[in-house]
Amino acid sequence: KNEVEQSPQNLTAQEGEFITINCSYSVGISALHWLQQHPGGGIVSLFMLSSGKKKHGRLIATINIQEKHSSLHITASHPRDSAVYICAVRPPTDKLIFGTGTRLQVFP
């Protein structure tokens, strides 16, 4: 079993829909990252969380440390949101552990 599990693996949506991507992990962590990878491959860091909730534009990330779970929400989704969204956790060691990603396609 992977230490970081994401669901769903693939997600399609119509423009304007509210989207939720989930991440569960099984290790103790100091931080959790949400990353976005576009088809060209480059990675953008969206959020780094250690507790609570963060919001940036149409993106919201939440984390529940006790339940070892985080969610990434996209409000009013747009085709440009189409990408792979990756959850990564940082245990007290240095190394990030990555989920396998959620492939999102938003259709106009």
Next chain:
Amino acid sequence: GAVVSQHPSRVICKSGTSVKIECRSLDFQATTMFWYRQFPKQSLMLMATSNEGSKATYEQGVEKDKFLINHASLTLSTLTVTSAHPEDSSFYICSARDFYSLSTDEQFFGPGTRLTVL
């Protein structure tokens, strides 16, 4: 936000040649940089952790003589794939940690380098 660049973005080389990939932190100093590789439709795999002025720490299964890492300054780390073979074809991504950041958890990712070995 902090910017990390990689050069080249894409490289095609013949089997047996060596390829150097650069990772630069453009507007901050990075004492630690990380090198990852990613195969198609798979997640990132950490190859090595590069610390400025000291030897890199390689992950289990990564050949240090094949993947040479040099972190000679606070803004530059290089990964050299020596005697490249087709199985080394992959997407290589670096990330960097800001020396002056209050959070040691924060990493900034480069845009990646796609290596194709013929």
